[in-house]
Amino acid sequence: MADRILAAADRLFYRKGIRAVGVDAVAAEAGISKRSLYDTFPSKEALVAAYLRQRIRPLPPSDAPPAQQVLALFDQLHARFAAGDFRGCPFVNAVTELAEDCKTARAIAADYKEQRRRHIAALLARAGAGEPEALSGHIALLLEGAIVSMLIRNDPAGALQARDAAAILMQAAGALPR
Numbered sequence: 001m002a003d004r005i006l007a008a009a010d011r012l013f014y015r016k017g018i019r020a021v022g023v024d025a026v027a028a029e030a031g032i033s034k035r036s037l038y039d040t041f042p043s044k045e046a047l048v049a050a051y052l053r054q055r056i057r058p059l060p061p062s063d064a065p066p067a068q069q070v071l072a073l074f075d076q077l078h079a080r081f082a083a084g085d086f087r088g089c090p091f092v093n094a095v096t097e098l099a100e101d102c103k104t105a106r107a108i109a110a111d112y113k114e115q116r117r118r119h120i121a122a123l124l125a126r127a128g129a130g131e132p133e134a135l136s137g138h139i140a141l142l143l144e145g146a147i148v149s150m151l152i153r154n155d156p157a158g159a160l161q162a163r164d165a166a167a168i169l170m171q172a173a174g175a176l177p178r
Contacts, residue, residue: 002040002050005030009051014090018048018097045102048094052108055090059119067127067175070120070139074163077146081156089147116140129175142166 008029012021023044027037041047062069080086087093091109098105121136129135142162149158170176 001032001036005032005037005040005047006050006054009047010054013048013051014087014093018094023047045104048098048102049104049108052091052094052105052112056108056112056115065127066123067129067170070123070127070170070175071163071167073120073139073143074146074159074166077143077150078156078159078163081150081159086150088151089144092144092147113140116143124170124173124175127170127175129170129173131173132175135169135173135175138169139166142169 005026009021009026012025012029023037024034026047027034030037037047041050062072064072091112094102094105095109117136117140120139121132124132124135124139142165146159146162149162150156167176171178
């Protein structure tokens with residue numbers, strides 16, 4: 001039952017926004033009663049938290065060199081943008097929509113973003129970058145900027161521009177040859 005509810009919430013929250021979608025709509029989309037939804041998730045906040053947690057997916061393993069794995073994050077964003085149904089990062093969307101109403105969503109989003117930054121730092125360290133922790137923050141910010149650029153300009157090329165900037169930073173840090 002929880003999987004069905006989360007699949008419905010995922011479709012609706014991402015497409016229409018968390019604030020715009022009530023639990024009635026999620027229950028209807030899942031083909032269950034509102035009571036069944038509340039038996040599974042005691043509040044909308046609990047449902048939102050579960051929705052965000054199920055959105056956290058590990059990056060697929062790769063045999064590519066570590067520096068190329070970092071740059072591939074931008075290529076993956078570009079492909080996602082070009083698919084035509086991109087509505088932003090679900091974690092940022094949740095924090096933006098809910099502001100202080102759902103501190104749990106903010107904590108989950110912050111944890112997710114930090115996990116990704118640490119993953120990037122580990123790849124950069126393996127690639128031989130100087131100061132991989134600091135560089136990973138810059139790379140993470142470029143990823144976020146590419147997302148915002150796509151939302152504002154509706155141009156997938158922002159991900160490739162951010163990739164180019166990341167490559168320059170990585171070269172300067174010794175993670176990529178010049």
